[in-house]
Amino acid sequence: MPQLQQSTVRNRVLRAMAPEDFARLAPHLEPIALQLREVVIGPDAPVDDLFFLESGMVSISTAHDERRVEVGLIGREGLVGAVPVALDCLSTPHVYFVQLSGEAFSIGRAALCAALDESPILRRLLLRYVHTLIVQITQTAYAHASLxxxxxxxxxxxxxxxxxxxxxxxxxxxxxxxxxxxxxxxxxxxxxxxxxxxxxxxxxxxxxxxxxxxxxxxxxxxxxxxxxxxxxxxxxx
CATH class of the missing domain: 1.10.10.10 (Winged helix-like DNA-binding domain superfamily/Winged helix DNA-binding domain)
Known part of the structure; x- marks a missing residue:
């Protein structure tokens, strides 16, 4: 199978990587289909796989089934699972589920963490993305409180x-x-x-x-x- 080329991907985090960092990840990226309402990361479960979305959307929501509320939204600009993994947490209390079906590249936690250990530049990029997602979540809280x-x-x-x-x-x-x-x-x-x-x-x-x-x-x-x-x-x- 020919190696994945950075110029062909749609995910904006993958496209923003230094070429050498993309090359570190490319052998570990597996194309998958995401189905509507599929739970890709469950609450309090180990985050073993992460997902660079190419299309579709994933919601981050509270885990209370009777009153589930969305707190974050990820599309092809992001990486599903970035927050708990980049901050060295084994799990998250939130549920990540597919809001709109689409395509993604999955990568195992171990492979991504190994690349982060090898490249401070890649770690900085991922932490910057985590920051933007946290800002989105705070703006969601503001919207719920004031709009x-x-x-x-x-x-x-x-x-x-x-x-x-x-x-x-x-x-x-x-x-x-x-x-x-x-x-x-x-x-x-x-x-x-x-x-x-x-x-x-x-x-x-x-x-x-x-x-x-x-x-x-x-x-x-x-x-x-x-x-x-x-x-x-x-x-x-």
Whole structure:
């Protein structure tokens, strides 16, 4: 099998690596398919494998099944499992599950940690990514505390839009209510209000983004800081 080439991958962390660091990881990267709602890292379970997403999205959420709330979102800009592994933790209390099916490269914890031990530059890059994810999580906490449901939904849709190849997002009201930590009726009303204002178009199991700028206007500063940190620390490195 020919060796994976850095120029062919879509994951932005892999693309941001120094060529010699990518070469360290390439023999250990295994292409896999991620299925909708698949749990890739369970709560309090050993983090044995990590995932560089090429497409699709993975949610980081609280582990309470009766009131699960999303606290973080990872797409092809990131590495699923980076926080517990980079910070030398064996596990995490959160659950990481597939929100939108897609493709990824998996890598074993041992192989990644060996590469981090060999390359301080690679370790710095991964820690910088961890920082941007922590900033995203703090902005999510701010959004939950200060925004209306419509504002929180608008922020979440823009974040999903960033990680999608289309203006049309595959989402159900049930899933949205779980991710936003509210009743389904509240999500339905918020969607209707956003649609009535011409910001989105709701379809069965899908939401189409019509006016991204007007969605951003509802986020009240809760969107943009993590994205700017990512551009500065990862893509500007």
């Amino acid at each position: 209306s449901l419509e504002g929180r939904l608008a922020r979440w849709l823009v974040m999903c839009h960033d990680r999608s190849d289309s203006d049309e997002l595959v989402l159900t009201h049930e899933f949205l209510s779980m991710m936003l930590g509210v009743q389904r009726a509240g999500v339905t009303l918020a969607i209707q209000n956003l649609e009535g204002a011409g910001r989105i178009r709701a379809k069965r199991r899908r939401i189409e983004v019509l006016d991204r700028d007007r969605l951003l206007a509802l986020t009240n500063g809760s969107y943009g800081t993590p994205e700017a940190e990512y551009a500065r620390l990862i893509e500007g490195a």
